[in-house]
Amino acid sequence: MKKPTLHDVATAAGVSTRTVSRVVNGESGMSEATRERIRAAIKDVGYLPNLAARSLVTRKTKTIGLVVGELTDPFFPELADGVMRAARRRDHTILLSATSDDANLQTEILERMASQGVDAVIIFPVFGTEPILRDLAEGGLAIVVVDAEAPAPTIASVASDIRAGAALATAHLLERGHRRVGMLSNVRSHSRWREGAFVSTLEAAGLDSSLIARAAPTLEGGRRAADELISKHPSTTAVFAYNDVMAIGALQYLQGSGRIVPGDVAVVGFDDIPMTELITPPLSTVRLDRERVGVEAVRMAVALASDGAVPDPVAIPVELVVRHTT
Amino acid sequence: MKKPTLHDVATAAGVSTRTVSRVVNGESGMSEATRERIRAAIKDVGYLPNLAARSLVTRKTKTIGLVVGELTDPFFPELADGVMRAARRRDHTILLSATSDDANLQTEILERMASQGVDAVIIFPVFGTEPILRDLAEGGLAIVVVDAEAPAPTIASVASDIRAGAALATAHLLERGHRRVGMLSNVRSHSRWREGAFVSTLEAAGLDSSLIARAAPTLEGGRRAADELISKHPSTTAVFAYNDVMAIGALQYLQGSGRIVPGDVAVVGFDDIPMTELITPPLSTVRLDRERVGVEAVRMAVALASDGAVPDPVAIPVELVVRHTT
DNA sequence: TACAGTTGGGTCAACGCTGACGTGATCGTC
């Protein structure tokens, strides 16, 4: 019933544990015959290495922590998919946790992960926790932040090229001939990049860039922000939303108030979550390559954990997807 | 730079490591004064317990493996949310992996998790891998299967009450007056429960229960199965789909071929994934309480890992949600 | 033949922690 150890395999094969350890780790230096004999013994007794014991001496766990905000964020599944695929390719395991956007919980989670001995952490940081991350990084934890700026030179970062995406979306609206363009932004001010690109694109075209309403990045928030923006500025003919969820909320508000999309008001979202093509009308949006972000994050995490060298920040290209709301 | 250990705290506080260990683990038997002194020392040196070392001696990792099919399965996020919340409450960590429905990969993942020393595994098993799970369970791995029958008496199981849900959906269609009711089923025969309840509900009403088309449980599969069913049996006035994704595919096919839903053909889905209320028209479906499934699974996993006693299988109640496609 | 190098192993300690057990001091009791 109790698990076989190196020692069990060793006695079964008539060698020392050290020799068994060598074949388990694919080291060289024993005859083909004993190697085969040991392999057979391993299968025979059903031996599996005890990773806790191994990591106690090697100081590596081949484990990466993944810390996100909410699992139900439509952003998550593809990101996690990329992370897991890349992790498996590099023979690493993923420890998952969600912060629910709570800074204390995030700290607790990171401490637990450090205790577990993760080689690195890939994190979607709670807004405003940069100093905490900085401290942890100085304490020796390898950190890769996703979709945020690296809070310290020892922290790596991957992000979609959000600025470019927001510029793309805004410019697209201008090309369609819109001159009164609003933005539905996020109160929790993660949206600096998006707002910045929105504003500068409009200013470059000599247009009013002040039509911005802010709300929570939810369906309800989208409805509310759209209501606020349109009520205050009825002449608005197009809106760029912080993300697809808000865009869909805006769509609901617009259609609910008898407006035609895109006839009366055009809408562009951001993210290209799976449901964008299933709603009516299908949403124009900016596609983020979430899976690739995940893959890059793992690459960086592994590099950071082995060399200790901090990889350069990477921006993953985005793409405008024109459907039927613009 | 290197991490402080019990020993570092001990010298800092002027006690033995054993005493520090006692306060870390909240054991009793030391004066309030030394307890405080040690607590201060812990903060001071920034000590975090090394869980690998601890689990090497306690033979517990307080870690639970979660093995799903695909992260992008809309079923996943809420399940994982429940699992993670429950795990945190019980002070456990989650190790995540996806099988992509590949039996070999699943075996590899389970072996790795066993190597990591997980206390238990919560798994959405790949169809047909029951014997493998049975072996693993006999080898001492604590397993909880989700939405599947327990393959052995030593394996625990939680599932939504799928049979009841399918009966509810079918009966609802009959109440609406439909007499030619079809089903869009899953080729990968996970759907025994659903088909069984569908057939017996129709038979109890003395109706034809043979209108079943099978395809992959995807959008495309839903379109294809609907096409096949309606082409072969044009008199069909209602369909019950294996899941919401197939139902939405069917909706696309029906609307694409000029039919009115629910006027010409009514549609009921299964699962109640988030996008069901966002599409047009909003989909009638059977709501599964995925989060609660996750919570129950963790409860069982922890029980199984501590007592070794196998909890009784649990069926989580479901609920019919009538929207606008029926 | 003598000697250096290589091949195929083995020995031992240490990683950080906790279970089992020991011990000296204090306390209560009759």
Place this chain on the structure above:
DNA sequence: GACGATCACGTCAGCGTTGACCCAACTGTA
């Protein structure tokens, strides 16, 4: 005031592995 119980710690070994080092037998070479 003698003695058992309790308190507040300390000692030691061992969990399963690997790094560092050792060693005996063989191989080739001068």
